[in-house]
Amino acid sequence: MxxxxxxxxxxxxxxxxxxxxxxxxxxxxxxxxxxxxxxxxxxxxxxxxxxxxxxxxxxxxxxxxxxxxxxxxxxxxxxxxxxxxxxxxxxxxxxxxxxxxxxxxxxxxxxxxxxxxxxxxxxxxxxxxxxxxxxxxxxxxxxxxxxxxxxxxxxxxxxxxxxxxxxxxxxxxxxxxxxxxxxxxxxxxxxxxxxxxxxxxxxxFYKHRGKQKLNALVDIVNMTPLVHVSGMLSTEHQKTALIAPIGWTPIKALITIDLTQDITPLIELSADEIKDRLYTKRSDLEEGQLPIPVKLVHLNKCPILAPLGVLTADAIERTQIDKEECLRKQQLLQQHPQIREKLDAVFAENREFPTSPNIEEQLYNGFFSPSDKAQMRIIRDAKPEVLGSLDIQVTDPRIAPLLFNYRARNFFHTLTDQEQKRWLLHCRDKFEQELPNYMLNLENLGAQHQGDEHKMKILKAIYHYVEQLVS
Missing domain, CATH: 3.30.420.10 (Ribonuclease H-like superfamily/Ribonuclease H)
Known part of the structure; x- marks a missing residue:
């Protein structure tokens, strides 16, 4: 080929x-x-x-x-x-x-x-x-x-x-x-x-899977409506919405307004009020409080976006989207330029998500520098026996603990006595913390699937595996 x-x-x-x-x-x-x-x-x-x-x-x-x-x-x-x-x-x-x-x-x-x-x-x-x-x-x-x-x-x-x-x-x-x-x-x-x-x-949609092609569909200046399909949208419109793109967040997510929803809150509320309500669960909104009709679209995650023209009469009937009403709301947005300013303010600061203390969950804490990537290639190519004594110069604090875990899990025999003790202590602490709830869950599943021979066989296999693992 x-x-x-x-x-x-x-x-x-x-x-x-x-x-x-x-x-x-x-x-x-x-x-x-x-x-x-x-x-x-x-x-x-x-x-x-x-x-x-x-x-x-x-x-x-x-x-x-x-x-x-x-x-x-x-x-x-x-x-x-x-x-x-x-x-x-x-x-x-x-x-x-x-x-x-x-x-x-x-x-x-x-x-x-x-x-x-x-x-x-x-x-x-x-x-x-x-x-x-x-x-x-x-x-x-x-x-x-x-x-x-x-x-x-x-x-x-x-x-x-x-x-x-x-x-x-x-x-x-x-x-x-x-x-x-x-x-x-x-x-x-x-x-x-x-x-x-x-x-x-x-x-x-195959041609428009990457961000360059998707970007070409986006017209923020005129807020030209796009058809968007996503699992995050309601079944009321068959997971479809007409959205108006209005700006970008600092991390380059597209800020859009869902024109199938009531846009009044965007006109009436301040930026701070919008922010508060945006991050309140719908189920926690007080009676009469409208949700904020804003959705972030990440162009690097293959979102479904298409021009308005794909909404044929049949598609409008299926999705129950009132196209005329959506276009009227788009005009209303254009008459209220302060909405864009408010949303820019809402998304100006990145939301801080708590960082996991576990190094292996910190992938998104930052990109590795080119020089660190080169050192990582050396780690990958090295023989297991020399991993402990590699002379590598790295700047990213994640690499050293990742390397210890990598050696301990995959090449335990190459650890020094001191390192082996450290790893076994880590395993013991982890299991002491997790086992009580884990075994309780296993027992509950056993009770739940008592009559199912196939499932009981799997649960017993897991029990034996864990018993051996922690002994």
Missing amino acids: HTDQPTFFFFDYETWGVSPAKDRPCQFAGVRTDADLNVIGEPLVIYCRPPADYLPNPEAALVTGITPQKAMNEGLSEPEFITAIHNEMSRPNTCTLGYNSVRFDDEVTRYTCYRNFIEPYEWSYKNGNSRWDLLDVMRACHALRPEGVNWPENDEGNTSFRLEHLSVANGIEHSNAHDAMADVYATIEMAKKVKQSQPKLFDF
Whole structure:
């Protein structure tokens, strides 16, 4: 295959928990396709051994069916695991994509790279590379051009965008949901379905997945309305809104106003009042208090944005968006320039989020400098035996503690006696803190699934694994 041809790399992780920062991957599956979504090359399916200072969430194992024993027996060490994945994702002209991958799986890749001294971002933008996510494309297809795809409903009577529901409704084999490879093939088949049924929509959102192309759609001066589809929006309008872009935050998020909502608070309230109300949960608003109709759109997270023209008469009927009323509100915004000033003031200071004391959750505390990146490459390439005595000059305070954890988890035999004691003490403290609640949860799950032989087998396996781990 000619390496310059653009390809898709479809992928999925199964993990031991729901937090990409705190939890660990247990399985990865990925396969490459050509631009027409035909599979090329062999699939990559690998397991990852759980680290010695980590308690796998039993709920996750019940979903995936993967026991810690299976991952230990068949898995790679985390550095080997992420290296194999990174090699695929960083091949030139690769568009890496999954289902809900921007919010979850891409974060797993980044955090796992970070723990293992691989640059966490470059795989997704260097050498003609990019990333994409099919979940919001499915939402957009449903809201704007639903023909040709079957749309299943969930118990609440709303459309279900769960991959296993969509694939069953569309006759796609998905008997093994939450097996990473089954999920990958189901994602490819759903992508094909949209590409065949609605080729223009598919191609438009594919071309507009990166921030340069998305930026070209944005007209802040005139606040030209855009169609936006997002899981954060209400089902009332099929997860769709007409938004008016009005400014940028200091970290380059697009500030937009949701024209499907009441914009009165933006006119009547001061900047401070807007800020207070914006960060108050809707459920905590007093009776009669309107929510602030503002949404931040991150152009580097493959958001769905399109010109007003995609709202055909059919799409308007489906989404129940009153286009005329939205345009009237846009004119009202133009008559109140102070709204822009107020929102600039609201977002002028970045909100301070508390920093986790755990070094491994501090990926977003800052970028590594070029010289630190060079030192990290030396760490990656070094033989395990010399890691303790490497003469490296780093400025970032995260690197030294990350290096100790990296050595202790993956090359315990290379630690000095003193270092081994330090690591075992860390494990003991961590388990003493976490075990009481963990075992209680395990017991509750056991009581809950007493009649289910398969689930009880998994829970018992976890119990035995943890018993051995902490002994």
